[in-house]
Amino acid sequence: MSFKPHGRHLIGGEWVGTDITFLSKPVSGAPHAFCEANEKLIDRAAKSAEAAFWNYGYSTRRDRAAFLNKIADEIEKRGSDITEIASAESGLPAARLEGERGRTTGQLRLFARHILDGDYLDRRHDAANPDAIPPSPDLKMAQRPIGPVAVFGASNFPLAFSTAGGDTASALAAGCPVVVKGHPAHPGTGEIVAEAIAAAAEKCGIHPGVFSLLQGASHEAGGTLVTHPLIRAVGFAGSLAGGKALFDLCARRDEPIPFFGELGSVNPNFLMPDALANRGEEIAKGWAGSLTMGVGQFCTNPGIMITLAGPESDRFADAAARALGDVGPAVMLTEGIAEAFRRGRTEIAGTDGVETLVKGDCDGREGAPALFAVAGKDFLANPKLAHEVFGPLGIVVMAANAQEMRAIAERLEGQLTCTLHMDNDDVEFAQSFVPVLERKAGRLLANGFATGVAVADAMVHGGPYPASTNFGATSVGTLAIRRFLRPVCYQSMPSALLPEDLRHIG
Structure with a gap:
């Protein structure tokens, strides 16, 4: 050097x-x-x-x-x-x-x-x-x-x-x-x-x-x-x-x-019905890429995807699991971060109602992708599921209906970002969410992923507590x-x- x-x-x-x-504790040298x-x-x-x-x-x-x-x-x-x-x-x-x-x-x-x-x-x-x-x-x-x-x-x-x-x-x-x-x-x-x-x-x-x-x-x-x-x-x-x-x-x-x-923030994503039906697999692949970018070590990592339960959300979860399954373990920033990630992953896996879809092997200073699925009612019953796990971890939350999906939005703590994935026919459905999400986050996105914060005049990187x-x-x-x-x-x-x-x- x-x-x-x-x-x-x-x-x-x-x-x-x-x-x-x-x-110092370098990865190399x-x-x-x-x-x-x-x-x-x-x-x-x-x-x-x-x-x-x-x-x-x-x-x-x-x-x-x-x-x-x-x-x-x-x-x-x-x-x-x-x-x-x-x-x-x-x-x-x-x-x-x-x-x-x-x-x-x-x-x-x-x-x-x-x-x-x-x-x-x-x-x-x-x-x-x-x-x-x-x-x-x-x-x-x-x-x-x-x-x-x-x-x-x-x-x-x-x-x-x-x-x-x-x-x-x-x-x-x-x-x-x-x-x-x-x-x-x-x-x-x-x-x-x-x-x-x-x-x-x-x-x-x-x-x-x-x-x-x-x-x-x-x-x-x-x-x-x-x-x-x-x-x-x-x-x-x-x-x-x-x-x-x-x-x-x-x-x-x-x-x-x-x-x-x-x-900290879990940066929730809300997947609207028509976008799920029309582009579910494409969105799943994009989500997997964003979740694992930098081994998930971004404050805007999109840790939660909320959608309506049904066959299409099952296919979405399967597509995300396949995409994450292709990603191997990688070195995290510190040993402490890696240990905290594995501890958080284990805690979520042991929570009532949570199904483990992906849980890659990793130890030492490494982290590997993890994906879980949970029904909306169980997510609402377990507040710890809405807490950030810093690393490549995602949870698919399957709400029973639109009312439960909105209840999840209302229950959220402060976030850095909230995202709506939507197609043209979803606009009316999404309109009722925007006033709620405005009160929850400093940045609202449509059809994108929050990782990658542009340095620009209009950018807001902040939000209500605890973000x-x-x-x-x-x-x-x-x-x-x-x-x-x-x-x-x-x-x-x-x-x-x-x-x-x-x-x-x-």
Whole structure:
């Protein structure tokens, strides 16, 4: 491997070590030692970010856009080394990582364009009106950055949801310095991307405290980071248990802060009657492909297919089982993820009323496809069947009638996505579901599969709890920047004291 990690933390432009270390657990190649973050270094990183904010938070949009574009350039310069170490650590194929690297640099450049446009500022102006009763003063409003932000790297996206991922990109675009807690599943990948960000900061003349990377395999470091009084918000993508624990810590602070956590989803699909009759086998094959993409390790993995019971749904389940039966075991991101997948698969297989259709052999760090079928009444009676099992696992839910199908939709918890598979003659049947599903998910799809989240202005990647901790936010798309801004109104303020973005309004 051409890139050799040094295993230290990046804090305020300096690479700093600690006495306690942990070993990485790569799929291939030798493990590397990485320093474990401690309370002293976390405090130093937060204070460095606060110091940077007094410059960076008041920088021009033009300067921040140049910084984001330079980060993208520096990541691309290290492209082959990033792919090599990320593949060794995660087991993800080179083609997937190269695509993810393009997504990462693409969203950095997207936010650069977005802030230059300026619409995100939501600027408003009410001119003074002394003749009004009562008289009204001059009022100007704009969105302003909130201060240092903590970001947690995700296990399943070493690039796009980690060190320089969407949370970091949107926070930096807003004017907020970032302290990243790297994921221990891919610490070397985090280190090389942090080097790219540090190089960009130096070349752009940005305060080095604008970005820090803290490594660690323990849970204590994350708790210490989110409770540091200088941290103003948190971005997180990961498990429900881990995210809920951090969310609770943020809420219990003397000064609570927003925790923007994307925690999990089963992303239900509703297969309408005519689509089932006309395209059932085709949809089954597409579903199997989406379920097993990346060994099912996507937060938008479509884990549940709900349809009406009958011979056609039986044929659908058989077609899905055949397609999944052709897929062998594959390496998962971590041993812990593989163990949790097999544990969840076993629990579902042992649930009353559940029929096992596919249960491939796998052990160690591998996962293999699993498919189950259950009647709608049994699904409604067993809430755990609607909980996410992270991996290539699907459940076909066969509702007795349209009323039971709607009852399943109404019973769902918050989701990232919900999908309707429908043909023209299904429109009337589907119409009654849309108002229900709007209340359940942040993104509704027709005739597609949710895996593959486009980085675009209109994308929403979030939803009601437990899909995310803040139903009004998204972690993908340009609206993500609003998580790290707050509105400030300036009354009768002289132009020289206003933010630059408001000085020429009115």
